[in-house]
Each structure stands twice: as structure tokens, then as C-alpha cells.
Amino acid sequence: MITYREASKNDYKEIARIHASSWKKHYKGIVPDYLLTEKLDIDRLAIWKERLKKSNANQRIILALDQNKIIGFSCIYLHHSSGYGALLDNLHVLSSHQGKGIGLILMQKSFDWVFEMTPEDQLYLTVLSKNEPAKSFYYKIGGSFQEEYMEEFPKGNSILVQRISWNKRPTL
Incomplete structure (x- = not known):
């Protein structure tokens, strides 16, 4: 049985x-x-250790667990970019658990938190334009294309991304 909880440090x-x-x-x-x-x-370890070290009222990290083992997560930031709403900064589910609705539930829990905290905001994310499986999932659950643009990526690289948003709860 999959359970969900907020992340701890x-x-x-x-x-x-x-x-x-x-x-x-x-x-x-x-x-x-x-x-x-x-x-x-090493980079991701440092980033997540820092993100979870201190409390941030505008950040929420929701975990998906299978028998108390973390198998996925989402990370949301309220008020991230003026005019865009709340940023879904990360959504990841282990390959072994994909296709079971866990990503959708994480999206719904993320959306619900945003709506509870700032009902006037929409939820948005950026996805690599060439990441077809992720884009397909996001559009399948009700995401709306906003724009495509170049975004800075780690190590000084730029990459083409799409901004996708939800102004209503994600659903199949």
C-alpha cells in the first residue's frame, strides 16, 4: 500500500x-x-540536505512510500515567480513504481496544498522540451502549455523547456 507524508530533514x-x-x-x-x-x-545530496535543513513555509516536499521506503516525491514552492503562481520544482517516481498512479497522486496533493495556501495561484512546472514521456504525462493529466523558452541548467548550460500549468486539480 502506498502512503504519503511530508518530508523531514x-x-x-x-x-x-x-x-x-x-x-x-x-x-x-x-x-x-x-x-x-x-x-x-553528490550535487543532488548537497542540494536536498540544504533544502531540508531549515524550515520554509513556502516550500513543501511530499513523499510517496511503499512499505515505509521512499519511492517518489514532489517539491513545491509558493509564490515562486510573479505572475506564474506556485512552482512544482520536482516530481520524481522510481521507475519500478511508475504507471501506478503515484505521480498523479503527488500532483494532486501538490495542487491541493497550493490551493489551500494560495487559492488564487495556479500550479506550474518547467519540463525539458525533449522529455516526451514527461510532457505526455503532464498533458494527459490536464496541464496547459504556457510557453517554450531557454532556461539555465546546471553547470552554465541552457536548455529548451516548456512551462506547463494547472488552474484546476490534475486528473486523468
Whole structure:
């Protein structure tokens, strides 16, 4: 049975592992290979340790667990960009658990939190334009295309992304 809870500061290692694993699988062939090496693991570990170290009322990290093992997460920031609403900064589910509705539930829980905290805001994310499986999922659950543009990516790279948003709860 899949359960969901808010992340605690001690969850950073598993979150970082899932984040790096997801990038290595889904970004291969889209971003330069040197960005997907073991340094990615170290980088994600440092980022998630810092993000979870201190409390941030505008941030929420929701975990999906299978038998108390973290198998996915979402990370949302309220008031991220003026005019765009709340940013879904990360949504990752282990490959072994994809296709079971976990990503949709994480999206719904993220949307519900945003709506509860700032009902006037919409939820949005950016996705790599060449990440067809992710884009397909986002559009399938009601995402609306907003724009396509170049965004700065780690290590000084720029990459083409799409901004996708939801002004109503994601659903199939």
C-alpha cells in the first residue's frame, strides 16, 4: 500500500538518490553526459540536505512510500515567480513504481496544498522540451502549455523547456 507524508530533514539522502536516478534515466541523450555522472549524486545530496535543513513555509516536499521506503516525491514552492503562481520544482517516481498512479497522486496533493495556501495561484512546472514521456504525462493529466523558452541548467548550460500549468486539480 502506498502512503504519503511530508518530508523531514532526515529524508534528504533518499530524495537525492531518487532525484539523481531519475535524471540519469530520463535526461540521457537530452543533456550533456558529463552532467549525469557520479558528481550528480553528490550535487543532488548537497542540494536536498540544504533544502531540508531549515524550515520554509513556502516550500513543501511530499513523499510517496511503499512499505515505509521512499519511492517518489514532489517539491513545491509558493509564490515562486510573479505572475506564474506556485512552482512544482520536482516530481520524481522510481521507475519500478511508475504507471501506478503515484505521480498523479503527488500532483494532486501538490495542487491541493497550493490551493489551500494560495487559492488564487495556479500550479506550474518547467519540463525539458525533449522529455516526451514527461510532457505526455503532464498533458494527459490536464496541464496547459504556457510557453517554450531557454532556461539555465546546471553547470552554465541552457536548455529548451516548456512551462506547463494547472488552474484546476490534475486528473486523468
